[in-house]
Amino acid sequence: MSNRSASTASVTIPVQIDQTEKNVSKEIGQDPASAPDPFQVFLEPTEHPQNLSSLRKWLAVIVISSSALCATSASSIASFTEIAVAEEFHVSHVVTILSISLFVEGLGVGPLLVGPLSEVYGRNIVYQVSYTLFFAFSWPVAFAPNIAVYLIFRFVTGLCGSAFLSVAGGSVSDLFSDANVASPMALYTISPFIGPVLGPLISGFINQNLYWRWTYRVQLMWIFAQYLALFLFVPETYVPVLRKRKAERLRKSTGELRYYAPLEKSDRSLFVAVLVSCYKPFQLILFDQMALLLDVWSALILGILYLTFQAFPIIFESGHGFNMQSAGLTFLGIGFGMMLAISTQPLWNRHFLRQRQKFEGSPPPETRLIMGQVGAILVPVGLYWLAFTTYPHVHWMVPIIASVPFGSGIYFVFTSTFTYLVTAYRPIAASAMASNSALRSIFAAVFPLFAGAMYSKLGTVGATALLAGLTTIMAPLPFVFYRIGHRLRQSSRFAVH
Structure with a gap:
């Protein structure tokens, strides 16, 4: 992105426009090759975010990914505070589990609002406002005088941190071309799922040695560091907003008020955009069986991941006599499995390159489900083990080693499902991801609430085997859709045909 001054002496519409600018312009109905209006503003190749230096682009991706990691680790960081919170506020343990459930609900609801906002005001302002509020509303959690304030602001902070589950993927795709986006997108994709695994590890160490409120005080320090990094290292990447800003500079510097960007001519109100973002995901779930089943599958697996925040302390504290600090370390198995899975990304990149060559540049979305097939096997194998x-x-x-294939399977399932939904439902990709996020948040919020009762009634073997059985039932989905997905898309009113 160019930061050149707005005081340019004379302005002309550039003749050379890179392919990315053409593609983006076509997506919003403006093709620079055919636009006769000399006052419509386009980005020069040097101004396009994809032409930033590799260092700046990767630094932005790292900051965005670590911000997502911070936001999602905050969801599970409450796991080892529950007993102390219950004692201080004189409530039951089940009530304190709501601190995880409500935060996750905030993460699920937030994208319905911040997604449309980012398409009007840009990615960067959403990040900055989001983290400002995330930081501000984390103080009432850390210094809550009662359980009501504690739980309310856990939900609010989840809402504020949700931008990095909906907008951040767009920033990564803004910065890299289709040919180069796989590796940075893999780094971003893994961050929101490593976060919930990292949370109990941090929480275990803090609560073993300090008062429970220090859990959130340490979190405040991390949020503030991310807040500064977002301001310093993440540029605006959304091309329509960059064109709008350039048009504003040109009008100011030249006095010519006819310069404009397509975004300024849009007659779609923000209210309508938010309304569509709210009802379209549920419309997709209700009327498209393929999207519904894939969403339920990924939601079930995320629900099980969040259930482990209650199950692992039962397995390792009660069964093996671990303290909080040691119990937090048991989540390293899941995290190691995820990192092991992401290390295979170069192999998958080569596989998808061969698929592009085989299908002359346009492979069907079903090719993305091959990764999901591996995950569908690894998840139940890990859980049975x-x-x-x-x-x-x-x-x-x-059992810690057994959690490694479970962690790897989680990564493969989510990466496969996300890329499939985005490619198979490309015209409404944001709604497809929002529907997935909504179901995932519901499952992740509910599962921890019944974990204690389930493990008490069925025991650690029976309860975990039940979860393994559920994932076994869902395991055929990527195999079935790989075979008949094309036919199902032909009859879908939402998917690409």
């Missing part, structure tokens, strides 16, 4: 090694007489390292 975990289930039958939770006995106290089995060495504690064995």
